[in-house]
Amino acid sequence: MSLPIMGAPDKKAKKLTVYTIEECVKCKKPVKREFKDGDLVHKILDKCKDCNENIMISLIYGEAPKKN
Amino acid sequence: MDLIFIIGAGNTQITSNPIINLAIIYLPLALLVLYGQKLQTWLITNDLSKTVGRLKEMKDKSREETIAHITEGIDNKEETIKRLDSFLEYFTIMPVDLDPAGVINKLDHIMTSRDMRMKSEIQQLFPDLDELKANSIENVIEIATSFNFVYKIVRHFYLVGKKTNNFLLLAQLQMIIPFLMLQADALNKAMATFKKNQPIGDAIGPMIVGKLMLEHEKHDIAVDTVYAESDISGRKTILVTAKGPAGTVGQPGNAVQELINKENPSLLIMIDAALKLEGEKTGEVAEGIGAAIGGIGVDKFKIEEAATQNNLPVYAIVIKQSLVEAISLMTKEIAESVDTVHDIINRIIEERTKPNDKVIIVGVGNTIGVIQ
Structure with a gap:
């Protein structure tokens, strides 16, 4: 990080829900689910049911809940 | 009583009674001229007192959260809490830079020594922990230490300003408070993330x-x-x-x-x-x-x-x-x-x-x- 602090606390900031994105390394089919303890980015989880390749956690991120 | 507003060049009156005019306009004006800065100092001190209180709450909460995180499944909790409190007071003395040549090597040496000391003390305190958990504890302690530091600095300037009734010092602290609260807010959010080993x-x-x-x-x-x-x-x-x-x-x-x-x-x-x-x-x-x-x-x-x-x-x-x-x-x-x-x-x-x-x-x- 290379720039000075700018701005002030955002009082309206919403609480983020943590999601884990699982993806087959071959067929790249993404599955989005809620984060579980022990999830790590690039962790190998299982075998893909379609192509029998590894399923890997590709991303973990926080997202604000959508308004209905 | 009939209120008559007479606004003329250099002749501002609220009522026709000169004594009431004096009480409503000139007396407050004189009071503001004489005691305005004292009033402002009082207002700023009040505002800062609330912020310092909020920072203290956040700092105490971070300490409690750190204790809960590091004493999870540990028998000797009291000894661990005692050690944590000494970690919170750790400080680093920066090398002298009057002669800047070679200061980077000195800085590197001091920072490496600091990291190594922290790591070895955590390993000594929790010898059975895996690397991931030990690192998580190290990060959480660092956040709590930063919180402690921010709180102590703000409290220091607040108390010095209050003690010496220094309006300018208090005003400067009030101006910089939003940025410090931004840092405190960031540290607060970081605590939860580091505890769960989620990517930042x-x-x-x-x-x-x-x-x-x-x-x-x-x-x-x-x-x-x-x-x-x-x-x-x-x-x-x-x-x-x-x-x-x-x-x-x-x-x-x-x-x-x-x-x-x-x-x-x-x-x-x-x-x-x-x-x-x-x-x-x-x-x-x-x-x-x-x-x-x-x-x-x-x-x-x-x-x-x-x-x-x-x-x-x-x-x-x-x-x-x-x-x-x-x-x-x-x-x-x-x-x-x-x-x-x-x-x-x-x-x-x-x-x-x-x-x-x-x-x-x-x-x-x-x-x-x-x-x-």
Whole structure:
């Protein structure tokens, strides 16, 4: 990080829900689910049911809940 | 009583009674002229007192959370809490810079000693912990220590200002408080993320380079730092980042210095999170020139020194984010910049190097929650 602090606390900031994105390394089919303890980015989880390749956690991120 | 408003040149009156006019207009005016600054000082002191109280609550909460995190499943809780309280008071004395020559080496030595001491004390206190949990404890203690430090500094200036009735000191503190509260807010959010080993915004650099490292053999090159060799568009690519999934930034300065001297590359690409300016979009990717790395400057100095000696161009790719986003849970906008940065890396390598050239790519940042 290379720039000075700018701005002030955002009082309206919403609480983020943590999601884990699982993806087959071959067929790249993404599955989005809620984060579980022990999830790590690039962790190998299982075998893909379609192509029998590894399923890997590709991303973990926080997202604000959508308004209905 | 009839109120008569007579507003004329130099003759402002509310009523026709001169005594009431004196009480309503001139008396408050005289009081404000004589005691205005005292009133303002009182208002600022009141405002600051609330903020200091809020900071104290946040600091106490962070201490409680740290205790809960580190004493999980431990029998000797009292001894651990006693040790934690001494960790919270740890300080680092910066080297003298009256004669700046060689100050970077001194700074490097002091910071390395500090990190090593912290690590060994945690290992001594919790000998059975795995590396991931030990690192999580180290990070959480560092956050609680920072909280303690911010609180003590603010309290110090507040009390000195109040004691000496110094309006200017209190006014300056009031002006800087929003920025300090921004830091406190960031530390508060970071605590939860570090406890669960979730990636933070600053982990984007290690995440981008870590993805390129998958399925390649990793080698240790410096403390908590690994590298792997790969091939991008027919160029030998050396990928460097901190060793995850524990929360560490490693020593990219030492690693890059050694690799530049050993491999004689044609290009160095550095990827890091950069603090955005207000109004800029989170997750925006920008390209530039120079060593993209923060910290106190030791790693930056080493990389710049090695690059200059070897006449090596340094390209920077940064992912914009706020301070809070950089040290709390990674947001979707930041996480989704991975593919964009991979495309930029490929383009830079193809445009700026020839086949069989060597390129070093460094993912700078805290690698918490990211495996390579």
